[in-house]
Amino acid sequence: MRWDNGPAHFRAYAFLVPSHEDHSEPADRSQRTLKSRRLARSRMTQPLATVSSVSQPAESTFAAAQVAAGDVSVRFGDLLAVERASLAVGAGEFVALVGPSGCGKSTLLSAIAGLVDPAEGDIWILGQPETNRLGRTALMPQRDALLPWRTVLDNAILGVEVAGGDRCAARERARDLLPRFGLDGFGDSYPGELSGGMRQRAAFLRTVLTDRETLLLDEPFGALDALTRRSMQEWLLGLWEELGRTILMVTHDVEEALLLADRVAVMTARPGRVKLVERVDLPRPRHSDMIADPAFVTQKSRLLAALRDEVAPMLGGIR
Secondary structure, eight states, X not given: OTTOOXXXXXXXXXXXXXXXXXXXXXXXXXXXXHHHHHHHHHHXXXXXXXXXXXXXXXXXXXXXXXXXXXXXXXXXXXXXXXXXXXXXXXXXXXXXXEOSTTSSHHHHHHHHHTSSXXXXXXXXXXXXXXXXXXXXXXXXXSSOOOOTTSOHHHHHTHHHHHTTOOHHHHHHHHHHHTTTTTOTTOTTOOGGGSOHHHHHHHHHHHHHTTOOSEEEEESTTTXXXXXXXXXXXXXXXXXXXXXXXXXXXXXXXHHHHHHXXXXXXXXXXXXXXXXXXXXXXXXXXXXXXXXXXXXXXXXXXXXXXXXXXXXXXXXXXOO
16 A cells, blocks of 8 residues: 555654554543543642742652653653653643743653653553553644545545554544534545645544544644634634543644643753643633633743743843
């Protein structure tokens, strides 16, 4: 098949490869009520804290998490990309990860997904430290990675197909989901015929169809214009509430992080560490008008100050 065109090409789509072990999630996700999701988030949420007073999560926190990184360091040769980063994400929680460019945000996401191995520390999944992580979570990379010779439907089922699943059943399921993903009538279209927002929704559909409980989103809206990005943010909020999945999302946009997430984690400049984790106390459901709310503005200022402290040394002290 054309997507399997040699080892180098296949590695580019390794994020789609499901685990061959049985790590089944509960069959009926609707049983997770809003009350239980809030309880899970409250167990995982650290109180508001200053940069200097944030402590590392205890091992008991990792054991209660859906996914977690415990004192994780990642090296690429002599380059230390991530240094002793710790972060725990509860079941049904939405956590945003922000930090300066090149600080290791995407690297930490790749370590959780199993695409790279930590030099030190552990990745925890469902309360257990795991070394065989590939396919335990679903990763949506920065670029949509849609194959140009495949239609929207055929791109959406790629993960199922790689796993050896039922192609026809996957196509039917994907077709049923097209309207919810804003792609009704475009199932037989090719990526080159889609707008940027539609391509991202197609990539997100591919991610959801892997049926992983935890979704790792790497700057999913970074390449979109401001209006499309805002529309996609509100769409994602509605979809997250509907699906009840756990989400860890990398973003450079502090407003986006506050609008979407239950908590926002800030990383230092490289080598990246998690220096601050702040709870977002805005009520749900969220909407874009909240960016003018005084509480939103206050938290945004605090997070931006934490980021400026990291960026300033990289710019020769300019603030």
